[in-house]
Amino acid sequence: xxxxxxxxxxxxxxxxxxxxxxxxxxxxxxxxxxxxxxxxxxxxxxxxxxxxxxxxxxxxxxxxxxxxxxxxxxxxxxxxxxxxxxxxxxxxxxxxxxxxxxxxxxxxxxxxxxxxxxxxxxxxxxxxxxxxxxxxxxxxxxxxxxxxxxxxxxxxxxxxxxxxxxxxxxxxxxxxxxxxxxxxxxxxxxxxxxxxxxxxxxxxxxxxxxxxxxxxxxxxxxxxxxxxxxxxxxxxxxxxxxxxxxxxxxxxxxxxxxxxxxxxxxxxxxxxxxxxxxxxxxxxxxxxxxxxxxxxxxxxxxxxxxxxxxxxxxxxxxxxxxxxxxxxxxxxxxxxxxxxxxxxxxxxxxxxxxxxxxxxxxxxxxxxxxxxxxxxxxxxxxxxxxxxxxxxxxxxxxxxxx
Numbered sequence: 426x427x428x429x430x431x432x433x434x435x436x437x438x439x440x441x442x443x444x445x446x447x448x449x450x451x452x453x454x455x456x457x458x459x460x461x462x463x464x465x466x467x468x469x470x471x472x473x474x475x476x477x478x479x480x481x482x483x484x485x486x487x488x489x490x491x492x493x494x495x496x497x498x499x500x501x502x503x504x505x506x507x508x509x510x511x512x513x514x515x516x517x518x519x520x521x522x523x524x525x526x527x528x529x530x531x532x533x534x535x536x537x538x539x540x541x542x543x544x545x546x547x548x549x550x551x552x553x554x555x556x557x558x559x560x561x562x563x564x565x566x567x568x569x570x571x572x573x574x575x576x577x578x579x580x581x582x583x584x585x586x587x588x589x590x591x592x593x594x595x596x597x598x599x600x601x602x603x604x605x606x607x608x609x610x611x612x613x614x615x616x617x618x619x620x621x622x623x624x625x626x627x628x629x630x631x632x633x634x635x636x637x638x639x640x641x642x643x644x645x646x647x648x649x650x651x652x653x654x655x656x657x658x659x660x661x662x663x664x665x666x667x668x669x670x671x672x673x674x675x676x677x678x679x680x681x682x683x684x685x686x687x688x689x690x691x692x693x694x695x696x697x698x699x700x701x702x703x704x705x706x707x708x709x710x711x712x713x714x715x716x717x718x719x720x721x722x723x724x725x726x727x728x729x730x731x732x733x734x735x736x737x738x739x740x741x742x743x744x745x746x747x748x749x750x751x752x753x754x755x756x757x758x759x760x761x762x763x764x765x766x767x768x769x770x771x772x773x774x775x776x777x778x779x780x781x782x783x784x785x786x787x788x789x790x791x792x793x794x795x796x797x798x799x800x801x802x803x804x805x806x807x808x809x810x811x812x813x814x815x816x817x818x819x820x821x822x823x824x825x826x827x
Contacts, residue, residue: 456661456673459597459654462518462687465715465778468591469525469707470515471696472506474548475540481815483510483556483584486545487564493539500528503536507569508561508584510553512536518593521779522708529700530824537823546819549703550797551621551635551695552585554811576642585635588618588694590707592714593687597654599718604680604689605650605725606717607710608733611679611693612740612749613764617787618694618706619744620797623811632744632798635695636737644670645677646734650727657682679737693737698797698821701786708775708783713767715774728752744796764791 477484487509494503501516514536516528536547561584563573573580594600619632631637639645651657664670673681679693691710697703716722723729732750739747740760747760768788775781790796804814821827 455665456658457684459600459682459684460687461596462593463520464593464595464599464718465520465711466593466688467519467522467525467707467711468516468686468688469519469529469703470513470589470591471529471549471700471703472511472513472586472588473536473696474550474553474586475510475512476546476548476553476815476819478544478546478816481546481548481812481819483508483553483561484545485509485562486543487512489543490536490539490545493542494535497535497539499532499535501532503532505564505566505569507564507572507580509564510556510561511564511584511586519707522704522711522783523779525707526701526704529704533700533822533824546816547822548815548819549620549696549698549822550586550801550818551619551633552624554623554801554805554815555626556584557625585621585638586696587635587639587692588696588703588706590691590694590710591683591686591688592691592710594689594714595718597657597682597684598652600682600687600689601652601654601657602721602725603714603717604648604682605652605729606723607680607689607691607713608647608725609723609729609752610713610767611733612736612747612760613709613767614691614693614706615695615737615740616744616747616760616764617709617791617796618697618702619741620695620698620801622798622802623805626811628802628805631742632796633695633741636693636741639677642677644675646679647730648676648678648681650725650730652725695797698800698818699824700822702797705783705786708778708780709771709787711778712771712774712780712784715778716771719774723753744798745791745794761791761794 475484475486487505490512504513506513514532516525519525540547563569594603615633621633621635624634680689680691683690729752732752736750745761748757749760749763750757768784775784808814817827
């Protein structure tokens, strides 16, 4: 989840309520209207680790990094996160995964230069392998202090790092349809992005241990199976009347609608070790959305969610080696097979979206049985020192081939 809940200022500007492109004809509730956005546009957010260059533990340099980054003219934005050893970067609205990659690369290069000035390093990955949560400092921002007061120790334990992908939807009902179709592919996203096998210095036996921390929060998990915006507004109003929810950012669902941007937001990815992989994953989301919106291949129902938690657990635990239960048929098959079959199905949409190379990159890694969790374990097997693994991960984030 993204506690700062920021996209770039450009996105906010383009979709502000005063913009003539924003729908004003839908019924209003406390949720507000669903803004219009260009279908299949992308926005990418990455939560990143700041580590020292002595033992490669997390270091509380977010404020210094933000000060240095504010002096550089870049696309997107850089903002603080819950604790001071973290920052979040985001792109502007992008049309293709290559455009997202270009923006992420520009921001990455600036981050690296600023980190060098401070004698620290920037790293991807869903968890820091050996940081101790009780040593973390809450970043000095009112919302973070409010969350800390509410959630106690969970707030510092939430020093974990995810990638969020926004994809544009032509209208509110299409957004909900796309969201529930996308839910069948949550195990794909988890397994492809998994990069958090280590927690508190130990191998968890999970490829993505990060998501276990997310599940501790109330209102996490799946969105309710509602397919019209009118019904969703009624649901939201009921939730706000309970006093539990004040805005959409209080829902920590795996995928959630973002009406102010005219998007849905996929939130289950671990932060990859490279911006190339982050952009490719965004391309995969875009291709799936293109298929759903063009062909309407499924009719989502509540029964789709009977195996949702099981599939999600399998992907977190075993990554690409997971078992996948097909929601409509109940068939059990290797997740790897389901991913490869889906990528073949998406080939024409990848071509239309300019994402053929992105899918080829991900397909190759599935065929080779590789993800970032495997890379981290292999490095630890060779080095026997997690600090050295993080040093190499920092080099990899810079774009060096290892």
